[in-house]
Amino acid sequence: MVEWTDFERATIQDIFSKMDYEVVGPAALSRCLVVYPWTQRYFGNFGNLYNAAAIIANPMVAAHGKVVLHGLDRAVKNMDDIKGTYAELSVLHSEKLHVDPDNFRLLADCLTIVVAAKLGKAFTGDVQAAFQKFLAVVVSSLGRQYH
Amino acid sequence: MSLTQKDKAAVKALWAKISKSADAIGSDALSRMLTVYPQTKTYFSHWPDMSPGSAPVKAHGKKVMGGINLAVSKIDDLTNGLLELSEQHAFQLRVDPTNFKILSHCVLVVVSSMFPNDFTPEAHVAFDKFLTAVALALSEKYR
Numbered sequence: 095m096v097e098w099t100d101f102e103r104a105t106i107q108d109i110f111s112k113m114d115y116e117v118v119g120p121a122a123l124s125r126c127l128v129v130y131p132w133t134q135r136y137f138g139n140f141g142n143l144y145n146a147a148a149i150i151a152n153p154m155v156a157a158h159g160k161v162v163l164h165g166l167d168r169a170v171k172n173m174d175d176i177k178g179t180y181a182e183l184s185v186l187h188s189e190k191l192h193v194d195p196d197n198f199r200l201l202a203d204c205l206t207i208v209v210a211a212k213l214g215k216a217f218t219g220d221v222q223a224a225f226q227k228f229l230a231v232v233v234s235s236l237g238r239q240y241h
Numbered sequence: 242m243s244l245t246q247k248d249k250a251a252v253k254a255l256w257a258k259i260s261k262s263a264d265a266i267g268s269d270a271l272s273r274m275l276t277v278y279p280q281t282k283t284y285f286s287h288w289p290d291m292s293p294g295s296a297p298v299k300a301h302g303k304k305v306m307g308g309i310n311l312a313v314s315k316i317d318d319l320t321n322g323l324l325e326l327s328e329q330h331a332f333q334l335r336v337d338p339t340n341f342k343i344l345s346h347c348v349l350v351v352v353s354s355m356f357p358n359d360f361t362p363e364a365h366v367a368f369d370k371f372l373t374a375v376a377l378a379l380s381e382k383y384r
């Protein structure tokens with residue numbers, strides 16, 4: 095069981111309650127596809143991913159970014175059992191989507207960068223530590239059911 | 242994943258915008274690293290004070306960013322340009338190279354938080370590639 099301090103719980107709830115998922119989702123996913131281009135392998139049918147501008151403007155990328163963030167919301171609302179919450183999603187990513195779990199870490203890093211840009215000075219070292227711990231649990235849970 | 246001309250131009254353009262704040266970036270990145278990745282504190286047990294923003298942390302952050310500044314100027318040949326630093330890290334400091342990735346990540350987070358409009362995805366990928374290349378050059382002499 096993951097132990098969360100009061101500070102960590104409050105920090106995660108605070109960040110996500112103030113977050114515009116419709117903006118942050120697309121920003122994080124498009125950044126991931128630009129910064130780690132090999133992640134594009136999972137989006138062969140998304141159309142034009144030729145360059146950064148195309149990726150950022152791509153409506154399918156934006157739509158999917160929102161899906162991902164809303165999926166993350168489930169963990170925010172179930173911090174005491176993220177593993178259980180993501181069991182099905184983990185199976186999906188393994189059996190159906192065949193996503194290398196290392197990609198979860200790459201997307202998590204991009205999400206951290208996007209949130210840092212949004213929060214500026216408020217994204218202190220302690221806040222970053224809490225945020226990254228949360229994402230690490232998410233990443234671990236999503237990779238849990240792979241075999 | 243070597244640096245293309247486009248990458249080098251993007252790095253220099255970003256550096257031109259952020260280098261005035263190099264000391265602050267270095268201090269914040271290092272402070273952050275020690276907080277978010279506590280295992281990195283093992284390298285600084287000789288410091289009287291490892292808290293964020295303390296004198297040793299600030300001084301060391303400045304030193305690290307001085308190294309990055311040097312790397313920008315030697316971007317066309319990092320291996321030779323950073324030879325001395327590589328020898329220092331290999332034979333004296335013996336920092337496990339995994340930590341280069343950790344510190345690089347913290348630098349990216351700080352730059353993103355301080356310069357959200359300049360740290361576009363394109364600038365991000367170029368700078369990430371650059372810091373990876375710097376880490377590689379620094380570990381050149383390790384074995």
